Amino acid sequence: MANNYDIPLNNSPTWPSLYWPFDNANYLYQANDIWRFTTIWTLIFFTSIYGFAGLWTWIVFRKYRWSFLIPIGFVIIALLTGFINSVIIGYILAGAYNIGELPMSVWIPFLWGLIQAFLLLI
Numbered sequence: 219m220a221n222n223y224d225i226p227l228n229n230s231p232t233w234p235s236l237y238w239p240f241d242n243a244n245y246l247y248q249a250n251d252i253w254r255f256t257t258i259w260t261l262i263f264f265t266s267i268y269g270f271a272g273l274w275t276w277i278v279f280r281k282y283r284w285s286f287l288i289p290i291g292f293v294i295i296a297l298l299t300g301f302i303n304s305v306i307i308g309y310i311l312a313g314a315y316n317i318g319e320l321p322m323s324v325w326i327p328f329l330w331g332l333i334q335a336f337l338l339l340i
Contacts, residue, residue, distance in 0.1 A: 233258055235324045245321035249312035252322055258310035259331030261300045267335055268296030303334050 231244040232252045246252045272292025279285045307330055317321045 246314045252312040253308035255327035257304040259328050260304035262329050263335035265302030268292045274305040
């Protein structure tokens with residue numbers, strides 16, 4: 219179990235910092251870093267899903283005058299819902315890992331962003 223002396227201060231990996239599992243690992247310790255990584259990954263996944271759906275909808279309804287606003291609206295909704303979801307999940311993850319004084323692999327925010335995107339599709 220880690221203690222406060224093992225946590226490097228002001229030492230955050232750069233985003234995305236995903237690593238091959240057999241190489242040197244990168245870890246997140248600070249709540250803001252955990253939140254930031256979770257937010258970025260969630261926004262990427264949500265924007266790609268909503269953007270694809272918006273483009274598909276635009277293709278279907280392109281004969282209408284204001285149809286070009288459909289993808290823009292979808293992306294705005296993706297950014298809003300992605301940000302709200304990532305704030306909630308990111309700080310819950312940060313709280314859970316900080317209470318246990320555990321380092322978080324940089325893969326965990328990536329996976330939680332992916333999980334949120336899959337739940338969006340359900």
